Amino acid sequence: GHCARFMNDGGVRFWEMAPHGELAGTGVCLARPGEEYVVYSPTAGAFTVDLSATGEGPLDARWYNPETGELAPAAEVLGGRVAEFAPPFAADAVLHLKRKER
Secondary structure (H helix, E strand, O other): OHHHHHHHHOOOOHHHOEEOHHHEOOOOEEEEOOOEEEEEEOOOOOEEEEOHHHOOOEEEEEEEOOOOOOEEEOOOEEOOOEEEEOOOOOOOEEEEEEEOOO
């Protein structure tokens, strides 16, 4: 289904991740801190993600709508800080962040 496509096509290494709710304002985050993050937002409101462990380099970011399966690119994100995100969908959303290969 939609979720499998999001995980597989996006190269999400979920089997290497662990729950890290403390890193996201939504409280729902799977992460390999410093490398990759998947954050669930149950509402359309803005939230923060603590990307301090990534260093200051850029991260690839994309949005996923779990209701429709729609994928949408996100603006480039710089790590090394707490960043704020606003979902582009009117309902729940998933944000995938991955440190760019250096």
